[in-house]
Amino acid sequence: MILQAKNLIQWFGTEDNKTYAVRDVSFDVDYGEMLYIIGPSGSGKTTLLSIISGILRPQAGIVISKGQELWKLTDAELTNFRLSTIGFVFQDFHLFPKLTTRENVAIPLILQRREWDECMEKAQKTLEIVELKGKADLPPYKLSIGEQQRVAIARAIIAEPDLLVFDEPTASLDGSTGKKIISFVRENILNDKRAIILVTHDNRIYSSATRILRMEDGKMMGEIDKNSENITDEN
């Protein structure tokens, strides 16, 4: 098991006026899984993703990843943990427009203080995995949105993390590109030594999931059969 979340609680606002984003949520993720967390906007998916990826400290509950209780780590240890164990793919990609695609991809390795040449070499190889070999020297803004998404994926996998977290990865993409990218991730990025947690409300990509959990009003409503008809993030 790569991740275990137990009784997570997160609220915002004041002590007298609490707005719960995550209410007593528990779930596990195994290696080789591509877990989708779906639900309507404001259901707490992104907050949950932040908590389990070591970005937002929950008010209650524990997250265990690779045998470590995440929120017992110091800030510095948590930063190192994220850098070595988790790969992030953000909704808006957040690529540096003034760097080349190769340099953007190499950033996690650079943060790990690896040699520059080694970083660039590995970034080039990773770009080959996401089929962007010929675009390494271009800045991200010269790529299509789909290609930028793949650059973000390359950046997330370059340090070979055990867990990849995707926040609304298809939100900026058209239907067919979104499907293509997610199929690509399922076929080429997911493996037995890695798990993917993906937050989305794009029902066109549900078929690529190995498991789907639905959230509503901060609560985990349970697992959904990905093959059931008319599945939406509302049910």
Add this chain to the structure above:
Amino acid sequence: MFSKFELSGLLKIALKLLVNDKGKFYTLIIGIMFAVFLIMQMTSSFAGMMQRTSADIINVGAKIWVMDPSVTSARDNIPLPNYVLDAVKSMNGIKYAVPLYNGSGLVKLRSGKYQAVEVIGLDDTTLFGRPNIVKGNINAIYNNDAFIVIKNADYEKLDYPPIGTTFEINDHRGVIVAIAESPIGGLFGTPTFYTTYTRAIATLPTTRFTISYILANPKNDLEITSIKKQVKNLGYKAVTQQEFIDMNTNYYLFKTGMGTNILIMTLISFIVGLSVAGQTFYTFVLENLDKFGALKAIGAKKSDLIQIILFQSAVVGFLGYGFGVFLSSVMIALAKLRLANYASIVTAGNLSFSFFMVLFIIAFSSYIGIRKVLKIEPFDIFRG
């Protein structure tokens, strides 16, 4: 023997982020360059003017200057009674002491034009403080009505008089017997004549006492403190050459508007540079804020982000400083080629001053950038 210097990957990324944003990169450098240029211009002009106000002190070059205690600048010629000279000569530790006359006269040129001049009367016997003769012979100073003229930027105001030129000075006859040069020209644009002390006081109207300053040399430098004390006991003041220069500078700095004006202009230049650099750097950080947030989420430490920002601001700061110093040096050199009496000098003092101003600009720009970057939470990036 020397290991190859290479930037770390993080600093390479910082440099690329900075340099590839050409618009902001050039704006930052130009902003700092002009701030440094203006600061250098102001402080160099001030240093140049201050040096020229002390021209007589530097050109005469005595180790000890004895004067009336009321003297505050080199232009205060408060005459000393003759007995002071005798008293100084007989003081312990004094090797020799001579009088110096410093006054002004009015020269009527052949063209009929009048020109104010500065006249320095040197001790008749020793000619202590004499200028470097470039044409003629120093001994000609003992000829009748003899004057030595200094060939500097103000020489043309006398219609470039050659040796042998006669003129009227305060209704007395004068004749140029030699042409000399002095290390530093005066600030006030008046030509300078040297003659003997006796002729100076005979030619120019004086008060009852005629010695402007007593120039003294100690037997050795250790005696200076004791000489100063003895002069003070006599009711007068003795200062070293450097103390006299400092006293003179302080007078112009604090007792005239010159120092305040230069200070205000320097501050304005600094504020302009600070605003341009601070504002541009802040915009640069703001535009990349989401990326910095993403870096934090990925696993960048606070120290990584601080390093990136400090390095970027240091790069633009030092480049701007280099270009600014270069530009102002070129401008001063060009101005001196065209205007011989252009009073501006680049000193270690004003180089250091503008360097510290740039350090402040770098620190300020980094501070506002770092503050912003450290405040951003990776969770905000997830929330969009």
